[in-house]
Amino acid sequence: MSVIELxxxxxxxxxxxxxxHFNLSVExxxxxxxxxxxxxxxxxxxKLMNGLLTPEQGTVCINGTDISHTDINELRRGIGYVIQEIGLFPHMTIEKNICYVPNLYKSPDKAAIAARARQLAKTVGLDAEMLKRYPSELSGGQRQRVGIARALMNSPKIILMDEPFGAVDEITRKRxxxxxxxxHEELGGTIVFVTHDxxxxxxxxxxVLVMDQGHIIQDGTPARLLEHPATDFVRRLVAG
Ligand SMILES: Nc1ncnc2c1ncn2[C@@H]1O[C@H](COP(=O)(O)OP(=O)(O)OP(=O)(O)O)[C@@H](O)[C@H]1O
Ligand SMILES: [Mg+2]
Known part of the structure; x- marks a missing residue:
């Protein structure tokens, strides 16, 4: 089944x-x-996939439903989104930033949410002590990891990640x-991940989707791109 359709x-x-006339269907x-x-x-x-932008023409369907007919908050709760500019709330602590999505639910189980925040901080390699800090008190790479933890908070079935590892060092990036x-393996969900690397x-x-000037140049498995690059652009790209 297609979970995302443009x-x-x-x-x-x-x-x-x-x-x-852009078309994309993600299984x-x-x-x-x-x-x-x-x-x-x-x-x-x-941004079109989670309703942050509305298309001039055409339809966006998530889980088979046209999102122009669905409640936008409901939709976003089901989609984790790591935005390119990180986008933390400066007046909230790191813990509150990570927990921001479940707070939309007004969950009464504060202890479970705090435990989940600690677990996610560990997952993305942030010290528990940092949870009490504010975004301005972290490095750029650390802030980026907070953005990733937040997107994972309620184990969404769809995760959109816009250059999520851009500001982290090589070792952290590998991790x-x-x-x-x-x-991805554990949740069995769908991930759309933008990268320049x-x-x-x-x-x-x-x-892997290779785009140029609003068009899809090649769409295939990594092996396909390596063995049969569709254009010189892709050939140069995969040659590094
Ligand atoms: N709000 C906006 N108003 C006007 N132009 C915009 C706006 N947002 C993006 N653009 C323009 O639309 C084009 C596509 O932008 P987009 O952010 O989708 O690019 P991108 O592929 O994500 O680029 P990058 O790799 O640099 O992040 C760019 O030329 C950009 O300058
Ligand atoms: Mg971008």
Whole structure:
């Protein structure tokens, strides 16, 4: 079953058309990595998937339902989203930032939520002591890990990640890559992961999407991209 479907999407910002007749269907359980030149429309595609942007034309379906007919908060609770600019709330502690999504539920079980926050902090490699700090008191890479923990908080079946490992060091990045693969296996969910790093795209993705100027240049398994690059652009990309 397709859990994410962008059907014949056209999307512009003012006079600039970013996506035109764009189609993408992501099957349940896929780990889709998206790679492409800066400004080609990757973040725009992710934002369309969770209703942060509304397409000019076309439909977005999540779990088979047109999201223009669904409650947007309900939709977002089912989708973990790691935004490109991290987007933590500066006036909230790290713990509150991680727990932000379940608070939408107004859950009475504060202890369980705090325990989950501690567990996730550990998962992404943050010291428990940091939970009491504020975002301005962390490094950029640490803040990015908070964003990842928050997206995992309520074990969503769909996770959208926009260059989530951009600001972390090489060792942490490797650890987080292993961690996200493990989480994907464990949750059995669907992940859409944007990256600028072709090695990361090939390592994590069960399916890799190469985009250029709003178009999909190649869509296939890592092996397919390596063995049969569709264009010179892809050939140069996979050659590193
Ligand atoms: N709110 C906006 N208003 C006007 N133009 C925008 C807006 N958001 C994005 N754009 C433009 O739309 C194009 C696609 O943006 P998008 O953020 O989807 O690119 P991207 O593929 O994610 O790029 P990057 O790899 O740099 O993150 C870019 O040219 C960008 O400048
Ligand atoms: Mg982007």
């Amino acid at each position: 059907k014949d999407i056209t999307m512009s910002y003012g006079p600039n058309r970013i996506l035109e 349940q359980g896929t780990f889709l990595t998206m790679i492409g030149s800066s400004g080609c429309g990757k973040t725009t595609a992710l 987080l890559q292993e961690e996200i693969l493990r989480i 072709i090695k990361e795209a090939l390592k994590l993705g069960s399916r």
